[in-house]
Every structure is written in C-alpha cells, then in structure tokens.
Amino acid sequence: MKIDLGPVTRLEGHLNVETTISNNVVEDARCVGDMFRGFEIILRGRDPLDAQQITQRICGVCPYAHAIASSYAQESAYHLKVPANGRILHNLIQGANHLYDYLLHFYQLSALDFVDITAVLHYKGADHDLVKVKEWVKAEMASGKPYPAAPFLPRLSGRYVDDAEVNIGALKHYLEAMELQKKANRASAIFGGKFPHATAIFPGGCTQNAEIDLIVSYQSLIVEVRDFIHRKYIPDLVAVAGAFPEYWEIGRSKGDFMSFGLLPLEPGPDSRRLFAPGILADGKVAPVDFSAITEEVKYARYSSPSGLHIRDGELVPEPGKASAYSWVKAPRYNGRMVEVGAAARVLVDYHQGNNEQVKKLVDHFAGVANITPDMLNSVLGRHLSRAICAAVIADFVLAECERIEPGKPCGAEIMIPAGGEGYGATEASRGALLHYIRLQDHKIEKYECVVPTTWNCSPRDDKGNPGALESALIGTRVENPEEQIESVRIVHSFDPCLACAVH
Amino acid sequence: MLDRREFVKLAAGLSAAFGVGSLPEPVAAALKKIDPAAIPRLLYLQGQSCTGCSISLLQAESPSPLTMITDYSQLAFHTDLSATSGRQSIELIEKFISGQAGPYILALEGAIPYAMPEACVIGRTPLADYLKQAAATMTAAVAIGSCACDGGIPGAEGNLTGAVGLREFFARNKIDKTVVSIRGCSVHPDWVWHTIVHLVKIGLPELTEAGSPSRFFARSIHETCSRYHDFQQEIFAEKLGDKGCLFKLGCLGPQTLADCASRWWNGGQTYCIDTNAPCIGCASPLFARAKNMPFYRTNRLG
Numbered sequence: 001m002k003i004d005l006g007p008v009t010r011l012e013g014h015l016n017v018e019t020t021i022s023n024n025v026v027e028d029a030r031c032v033g034d035m036f037r038g039f040e041i042i043l044r045g046r047d048p049l050d051a052q053q054i055t056q057r058i059c060g061v062c063p064y065a066h067a068i069a070s071s072y073a074q075e076s077a078y079h080l081k082v083p084a085n086g087r088i089l090h091n092l093i094q095g096a097n098h099l100y101d102y103l104l105h106f107y108q109l110s111a112l113d114f115v116d117i118t119a120v121l122h123y124k125g126a127d128h129d130l131v132k133v134k135e136w137v138k139a140e141m142a143s144g145k146p147y148p149a150a151p152f153l154p155r156l157s158g159r160y161v162d163d164a165e166v167n168i169g170a171l172k173h174y175l176e177a178m179e180l181q182k183k184a185n186r187a188s189a190i191f192g193g194k195f196p197h198a199t200a201i202f203p204g205g206c207t208q209n210a211e212i213d214l215i216v217s218y219q220s221l222i223v224e225v226r227d228f229i230h231r232k233y234i235p236d237l238v239a240v241a242g243a244f245p246e247y248w249e250i251g252r253s254k255g256d257f258m259s260f261g262l263l264p265l266e267p268g269p270d271s272r273r274l275f276a277p278g279i280l281a282d283g284k285v286a287p288v289d290f291s292a293i294t295e296e297v298k299y300a301r302y303s304s305p306s307g308l309h310i311r312d313g314e315l316v317p318e319p320g321k322a323s324a325y326s327w328v329k330a331p332r333y334n335g336r337m338v339e340v341g342a343a344a345r346v347l348v349d350y351h352q353g354n355n356e357q358v359k360k361l362v363d364h365f366a367g368v369a370n371i372t373p374d375m376l377n378s379v380l381g382r383h384l385s386r387a388i389c390a391a392v393i394a395d396f397v398l399a400e401c402e403r404i405e406p407g408k409p410c411g412a413e414i415m416i417p418a419g420g421e422g423y424g425a426t427e428a429s430r431g432a433l434l435h436y437i438r439l440q441d442h443k444i445e446k447y448e449c450v451v452p453t454t455w456n457c458s459p460r461d462d463k464g465n466p467g468a469l470e471s472a473l474i475g476t477r478v479e480n481p482e483e484q485i486e487s488v489r490i491v492h493s494f495d496p497c498l499a500c501a502v503h
Numbered sequence: 504m505l506d507r508r509e510f511v512k513l514a515a516g517l518s519a520a521f522g523v524g525s526l527p528e529p530v531a532a533a534l535k536k537i538d539p540a541a542i543p544r545l546l547y548l549q550g551q552s553c554t555g556c557s558i559s560l561l562q563a564e565s566p567s568p569l570t571m572i573t574d575y576s577q578l579a580f581h582t583d584l585s586a587t588s589g590r591q592s593i594e595l596i597e598k599f600i601s602g603q604a605g606p607y608i609l610a611l612e613g614a615i616p617y618a619m620p621e622a623c624v625i626g627r628t629p630l631a632d633y634l635k636q637a638a639a640t641m642t643a644a645v646a647i648g649s650c651a652c653d654g655g656i657p658g659a660e661g662n663l664t665g666a667v668g669l670r671e672f673f674a675r676n677k678i679d680k681t682v683v684s685i686r687g688c689s690v691h692p693d694w695v696w697h698t699i700v701h702l703v704k705i706g707l708p709e710l711t712e713a714g715s716p717s718r719f720f721a722r723s724i725h726e727t728c729s730r731y732h733d734f735q736q737e738i739f740a741e742k743l744g745d746k747g748c749l750f751k752l753g754c755l756g757p758q759t760l761a762d763c764a765s766r767w768w769n770g771g772q773t774y775c776i777d778t779n780a781p782c783i784g785c786a787s788p789l790f791a792r793a794k795n796m797p798f799y800r801t802n803r804l805g
C-alpha cells in the first residue's frame with residue numbers, strides 16, 4: 001500500500017514522504033522536497049556583500065547560520081583579518097540562534113507528537129495560562145464549528161503520554177517556551193540588528209559595537225534561557241523518553257555522521273571549535289575534506305550533470321524529469337551517505353574527546369537512559385543531542401561575553417578583491433552547512449550552498465542508495481499505515497528544513 | 504501630581520468626550536467583546552518562502568502569539584504549528600478552499616512560481632491551483648512578507664521560476680480581489696497581527712497605493728529615523744561600524760516605506776539602523792530586485 005505522509009507539518013517548508021507499506025512495515029520511503037527557488041543562480045553577478053543578506057533568506061528559521069557561513073566564505077575569499085571581538089559577536093549571535101531553535105523544535109515542532117494536549121481539559125489547578133487554554137479548548141469543542149481547537153487539533157492517532165502531570169507540565173512549558181524563544185532572539189538581535197534576517201552581520205564581525213550595557217542585556221536574556229533549558233526543557237525531554245523508551249531504537253539512519261564544527265574559539269580561520277568538525281565512519285573520525293563532496297541528481301529535478309564537486313556546481317531545473325522525485329539534490333561524501341545534525345555534531349565531538357562537557361553530558365544521559373552513545377542515532381537520541389548542544393552552547397556564549405574587550409574593534413575593514421574564492425563551513429542547528437563563493441570582476445561568479453537538510457532529506461543517489469531520513473524510515477513498524485505517527489516522529493527528529501534543503 | 508479625586512474627575516470628563524456613543528459605529532462595535540464564532544478563520548499557506556515571516560510572527564509581544572492564534576486569528580491551519588499532518592491536513596485545507604468550512608481569511612507567505620507551478624506543491628497540488636480556487640471562497644487575502652507581496656528574492660533578477668506576488672498572480676489570472684500587502688523581509692509581527700485584528704474587528708484597513716496598511720507603511724524609514732538629526736547635521740558614517748547617518752554606506756531608508764524606526768524590532772530591543780546597519784530596503788516592492796543595485800556602497804581593491 002502506498003501512502004503519502006505529506007504535507008508533513010511542524011517542520012519548515014514543503015516535505016512529502018512517499019511510503020510503501022507492507023504488513024505494517026515501511027518497506028520503502030522517498031523524501032520529496034516540493035519547493036524550488038534557485039538561490040545560487042539569483043546570486044550570480046551580484047555584489048559579494050549581498051551574499052550574507054541574500055543567503056539568510058534561504059531560511060528564516062536559521063538565517064544566522066547562513067549569514068555566518070557566508071561571512072566565513074567571504075573572509076576566506078577576501079583574506080580578511082578578523083578582530084577577536086568580531087568573532088565573539090558572530091558567536092554570540094549564532095549561539096543564541098541555536099538556543100531559540102532547540103526550544104522551538106522540542107516544544108512547538110515536536111512535543112505534540114508525544115504530549116496529550118487534551119489532558120488540559122482535566123486540569124484542576126489554578127495556573128492562569130493553563131486555565132485559559134482549558135477554557136478555550138472547552139469553548140472550541142462546544143462551538144460546533146469545523147475543526148475546533150485548531151491548530152492543536154485534529155491530530156494523528158496513536159499513543160500519547162498518559163501521565164497527567166507530565167502532560168500538564170509539558171503543556172505549560174510549551175507556552176513558556178514561546179516566550180523564552182523570543183528572549184533568545186532578542187539577545188541575538190542586540191548585535192544582529194533584528195531577528196529574523198540580521199542586517200548587522202558582516203564578514204569580519206558586526207556593525208554593532210560591544211558596549212558594556214549591550215553585553216549585560218545579552219547575558220541577562222541568555223541566563224533566563226539557560227535556566228529554562230536546565231529546569232524545564234531537559235526534564236521534559238527525560239520524561240518523554242521515559243514514556244517512549246522504544247524510540248531509542250526507532251529511526252536509526254544507516255550512514256556515516258558528519259559535522260563541520262561549531263563556534264570557533266579564536267578569530268583565525270583554522271581555529272579549534274567548541275564542537276569539533278569531522279566525519280565519523282566505522283567508529284573513527286577523520287578530518288572533513290570539502291573536495292570529497294559531490295551532488296548527485298539522477299533522482300532530483302535537474303538536467304545539469306550529476307556528481308559535480310561543489311566548486312563546479314550547476315543548476316538547471318527540469319520540472320518534468322522522468323526519473324526524478326524531488327527538488328533536493330543528493331550530496332554524498334566520497335560517494336557515501338551521511339547524516340548531519342545535532343546527533344552528528346555531538347557524536348563527532350564525543351569520539352574525538354574534544355569537549356569535556358559534551359563527553360560528560362553524553363555519558364551522564366547514557367547512564368540515565370541506560371543506552372550506549374551510538375544510540376544517539378535514533379529519534380530520542382536526536383532530541384537528546386539537541387538538549388546537550390543547548391546546555392553546552394548556553395554556557396559557552398555566557399563565557400564568551402566575558403572575553404569581549406569593550407572599545408576594541410568589532411569588525412574588519414572590507415576591501416573586495418576582483419577575484420578569489422572561499423569556503424565557509426559551520427553548523428546550523430540542523431547540521432553541517434557549507435557555502436562556497438567565487439569572485440570575478442568584483443562580483444559573484446559562483447555561489448554554492450550545501451545545506452543540512454540537503455544531506456538528511458536527500459533522495460536516492462545515482463547508485464540508488466537512500467538518503468539519511470529515507471534510510472531511517474525504511475523498516476519502521478507502523479500501527480496505522482494511513483497516518484503513521486511513528487514515521488512522523490522519525491521525520492521530526494531530523495528537524496527538516498526544506499527551504500534550506502532546496503534553496 | 505493628581506490626587507484620586509482629580510483623577511476620577513478627569514477620567515469622567517475624558518470618557519464623556521470620547522464616549523462609546525460618539526464613536527463611529529464600526530469602532531464602537533469593535534470595542535465590544537468579539538464573538539469567536541463570528542470571526543473568519545485564518546488559513547495560512549506557504550509558497551516559495553523561507554518561513555522567516557512565520558518565525559517573526561512568533562516574536563510578537565502584545566498581544567502574545569498564543570492570544571493571536573487562539574482569540575483573534577482563529578488560526579485553522581499553519582504548516583509550522585498544526586498538530587494535524589498529511590492527508591488530514593489536505594482535507595482541512597480543501598474543505599476551507601471549497602467553501603465548506605465557513606468564512607476564512609487567506610494568508611499567504613512566500614512567492615508563487617508563475618512560470619513553473621511544479622516549483623511549489625502542497626501534497627500533490629500546485630500552490631497556484633489552490634490559490635485560484637481560494638479566490639472564489641475567501642473573505643479576504645493577506646500577503647505576508649515581500650515574497651508574497653512582490654516576489655521578493657525568489658522573484659529577483661535572473662530567477663528561474665517566474666516567481667510573483669499574490670496581487671500580480673491574481674491580476675495575471677484575471678481575478679479581481681483585494682489583497683492586503685504587508686511587505687518586509689521578514690515582516691514585523693505587529694504589522695501582520697494588528698492588521699488581522701483590524702480585519703476581524705472592523706474590516707479592511709486604510710491602504711496605501713501599494714496596497715499596504717497606511718497605519719504602518721505611510722512614511723519612509725528616513726522620515727522617522729532615530730538618526731535623522733545626524734542626517735540634518737551631515738554627520739555621516741564613512742565606513743561600516745561607524746555611528747551617524749548611514750546614507751553614504753547605501754542606506755535605503757529614504758526609499759523604504761515602513762515604521763521600523765519608530766516601532767523597533769524584537770520587543771522594541773533594537774532595529775537595523777540602531778545597530779549601525781544600513782537599511783537594505785526589505786519592505787520595498789523593489790527589494791533585492793536588480794543585480795546591479797547592491798545593498799552597500801563599500802570599497803574595492805584593484
């Protein structure tokens with residue numbers, strides 16, 4: 001039986017998943033990216049400094065990751081010397097953006113897969129927000145209008161958390177997280193200018209100066225967010241994991257893991273990072289080599305050649321291409337499929353012993369949940385990895401604040417050369433993000449982006465091997481093949497962003 | 504300082520002067536409690552978008568996003584928030600669009616790939632098909648963000664999909680419908696939520712020639728700029744990171760109609776110019792349109 005899961009909601013953009021079900025098992029899954037814009041062509045011939053602005057519009061959920069990747073690429077192409085404050089402000093902006101994104105993902109995008117919102121109808125307490133929601137849901141159900149209590153109902157059938165206390169707590173924190181994500185974004189906007197789509201980020205730093213009052217405002221907002229992470233987000237996640245322990249086994253992808261490394265510790269281009277880069281295959285981590293990346297398009301809607309390296313990238317759309325089923329290309333590393341994202345970021349770092357805190361947290365939670373670290377490759381593992389990243393990043397950006405030297409430069413003087421090229425690699429919250437820029441006559445000759453969800457939601461490669469999410473879905477047992485809440489939970493665990501994936 | 508007696512007297516005088524009875528009928532009606540059953544629902548669809556406008560809507564302060572969702576907008580569907588998914592959500596969308604689920608306001612975020620309908624599909628149906636059907640059943644349409652208004656970056660020079668905004672899309676399909684165009688890349692949450700409050704409580708707000716609510720888009724950023732004084736005194740930023748008027752670096756505040764400079768962003772924390780970042784004209788119908796119109800004036804080597 002063939003069932004479409006699309007449009008899959010509570011993720012960014014237009015994703016369909018075509019599944020084939022036999023005896024309640026997902027026999028085949030095809031990830032379909034259903035939207036195309038063509039950013040790389042739009043960028044050609046433009047002023048290079050337009051790039052960190054234009055590429056932010058690839059994704060309004062993680063725009064700052066694109067601004068940072070583009071800035072790194074341009075810094076490399078311009079041979080820019082970045083002042084220490086400039087790099088720290090980049091980190092503060094990007095770090096806060098990760099924190100908001102983790103909260104948004106766990107509560108707004110994922111919680112309704114597990115938590116029973118109807119539990120609020122039996123709420124007996126006096127909390128103002130919960131009483132308001134309870135009265136609202138009651139009135140909606142009694143109203144007789146179509147689709148009462150939307151957008152929170154209807155929902156897919158399946159088993160939800162049955163512990164009233166867990167449900168009510170998570171629901172309360174769903175509401176609080178809506179306020180807390182704003183605080184994280186206010187913090188990044190202090191130096192970024194606004195969120196989404198910062199205008200103050202440039203190669204070499206920011207236009208905003210590191211005034212002490214701004215730093216203190218930033219810190220106070222992040223302290224509140226950090227508090228929420230430890231007191232509410234992580235306990236809620238542990239509670240959900242306790243109710244659904246089978247999801248430590250469900251949703252395992254079948255490829256390698258790659259991270260480009262996140263948050264440089266020094267201003268220079270080859271600085272160590274808070275999360276170390278690397279590619280994890282067969283239990284060993286190797287350095288990342290961008291020239292090993294190719295993009296295959298046998299199953300993607302392009303007539304341009306397949307298997308091109310990043311610096312040779314081409315983009316000719318062919319909407320009616322017979323063999324194709326998605327607008328997402330299939331990037332491969334040395335021909336192999338990889339998963340990127342929070343789990344990859346944590347595992348790649350953990351296996352190198354780079355960051356003590358990452359190691360401690362992984363070991364701690366592995367003990368609590370009675371799992372091995374390699375089980376981060378699962379639905380719950382991806383959620384846990386995000387929480388670990390959140391805890392580590394919150395501490396780091398607060399420490400970075402102390403390293404700022406007020407009064408010193410926060411940006412570099414930019415002189416755009418006639419020619420040159422550069423790669424810029426970082427981690428968006430969703431995973432490894434690569435930008436490549438090449439200049440000719442002071443303009444952009446070529447711009448290429450390989451984006452986290454391009455890896456995770458890739459279609460088959462030319463050899464017919466599935467992408468990471470496809471591989472995680474295949475073999476999954478589903479209770480109700482028409483709705484497949486199990487598959488939807490797997491999809492959400494990757495936090496797909498289709499606007500990013502196709503761009 | 505007023506004492507209590509004086510205050511009560513003053514308040515009584517004010518309420519007599521601005522008594523509900525003296526207000527125009529629609530405003531008086533709007534001040535009464537709204538009946539949730541009478542409010543059109545909000546059906547929120549996404550085209551060639553980045554979701555940045557949706558994310559911006561979650562940054563609202565007053566009313567809060569939750570109050571807007573539950574009380575005012577009666578949000579029936581949104582890709583990023585809806586619990587429903589897959590076939591269930593297709594049924595929901597089609598029930599509204601076919602006119603079987605009562606009155607609704609259509610909100611569109613993102614551009615429409617006019618020359619390549621396959622470049623934006625919801626489930627198995629091109630977005631363009633849904634929009635043509637919705638035109639016959641919707642109460643009103645709100646284009647959210649520069650992409651939905653004018654094509655935005657998906658519609659910029661050299662694009663491959665023929666991306667256009669909702670007004671242009673309706674015009675090309677000979678559909679005569681008013682579209683409220685709320686520009687900005689992304690939009691400010693107040694611009695959208697407050698417009699929706701106006702739509703559900705009073706009706707269509709006053710619009711500028713470009714179809715945008717005058718309340719937010721009547722004046723240029725330059726006119727209300729917090730650095731207007733620097734401009735008058737000719738205190739100009741000469742390089743990125745300088746304070747002063749940013750005009751020489753390419754600031755597009757003079758050409759851009761929006762109230763960023765008085766409203767500020769992210770809960771009033773800041774806005775572009777306050778962080779020494781030139782306005783890039785993201786609320787202009789011409790935003791990012793031409794390749795030879797760079798955002799910044801900066802130096803070149805060689």
